[in-house]
Amino acid sequence: MRPSGSAAALEARLLRAVSLLAEGLSIAEVARRFGVDRSSVKRWKRAMFAGGIEALAARPNLGRRPLLSVEQKSELARIVREGPRAAGFATELWTLPRLVKVIRERSE
Numbered sequence: 228m229r230p231s232g233s234a235a236a237l238e239a240r241l242l243r244a245v246s247l248l249a250e251g252l253s254i255a256e257v258a259r260r261f262g263v264d265r266s267s268v269k270r271w272k273r274a275m276f277a278g279g280i281e282a283l284a285a286r287p288n289l290g291r292r293p294l295l296s297v298e299q300k301s302e303l304a305r306i307v308r309e310g311p312r313a314a315g316f317a318t319e320l321w322t323l324p325r326l327v328k329v330i331r332e333r334s335e
Contacts, residue, residue: 234285234286234287234288235285237285238283238284238285240261241271241283241285242280242283243261244257244260244261244268244271245271245272245275245283247260248268248271248272248275254268254269254272271283295330295334299330299333299334302333303326303329303330303333306329306333307321307326311325314329
């Protein structure tokens, strides 16, 4: 699991850990100081020696790919603005089941 913090903070943490390794601290001691498993420190060390500082650069967490395209999101926004009655419902109340129904009907 990815630790919490910004990409810059995570990168700074990795660089501090690797610098402590370079100063001669053991993998176990660095792991203890940073509250991580020794295998993480070993991975950081391998990355540093294989690819240098660039290998430790934090990569953004892009998350899951959206299920709806940009066009589908735009269409959904238009439908929501027009209201539930315009979408064929009996009342002017959007509910999650109604939104799910609209999304499923439009994406088929």
